[in-house]
Amino acid sequence: MRKIKYIVIHCTSGPALQTTKAIKDYWRNSLGWKQVGYHFIINADGTVENLAPIEAVTNGVKNYNSVSVHICYKGGVGSKDTRTPEQKESILKTIKKVLEELKQHQPIDGIKIRGHRDFSPDQNGNGKVDFFEWIKDCPCFDAKAEYKCLQGAKAANDKSLP
Template sequence: MRSIKYLVLHCTATPQNTTIESIKNYWKNTLGWKSPGYHFMIKADGEVVNTLPIEQISNGVAGYNTPSIHISYIGGVDQNEKPIDNRTDAQKASQIKLLKELRKKFPNAEIKGHRDFPKVNKACPSFDVKAWLKSINF
């Protein structure tokens, strides 16, 4: 098993009704990626879909993928494609549950947002991860 230093939260920066299949097709056909961008994607109804085994490396944050597990919720932008925290209550609950499960396996892993890494110039995951974690007493 890889040594995991980070549990990274993302948004897909798509409408909340975007299908996982269309996101995977974008990665493969538009970006030319061989592996998915995230290990887990969370649908608007809270369903968690494992898109890549955690033993494998995904394409979540350039330069930080080897020690990371990537988790994304579907959404993160408004109708004008501006960043917005539009997570549903179900998505938030699923994030918390998944993070707790992963912290049991990787107790020293730091939870960060994509935008919290050096040289990242994007709003992803469209919310302040540290403030959110404090607000839920995680």
């Protein structure tokens, strides 16, 4: 099992009704990816599709994929948080499930939960990634703040990582 440092939350930035097949076809045909972008994708009704085992490296965040597990909800159109109540519940359950699985292989106190946008560079050097520095709006809400309660003290206090 690889060592995980991040659970990264994403949105598809498209309609919640788009099919997973269409998303996979886009990755394969338009981006040329051989692997999927996320480990889990969450439909509008809250059903969770497992696209890859957490041991697999997927294509969620460039330069961080080997140390990340990726969870995505369908939606996020126009940079708006379009999560349904069912998606919100499923994201939370999926994060908890991933942490439970990881706990069997590594300490989880240092795992950080972040949105894709939190991996944007701090271009003005003020020690934080401001909204105008985001290279993506994904996941269209502040995952870092929303899931802070699921992170251990070590992760919350570590300033060296996004």
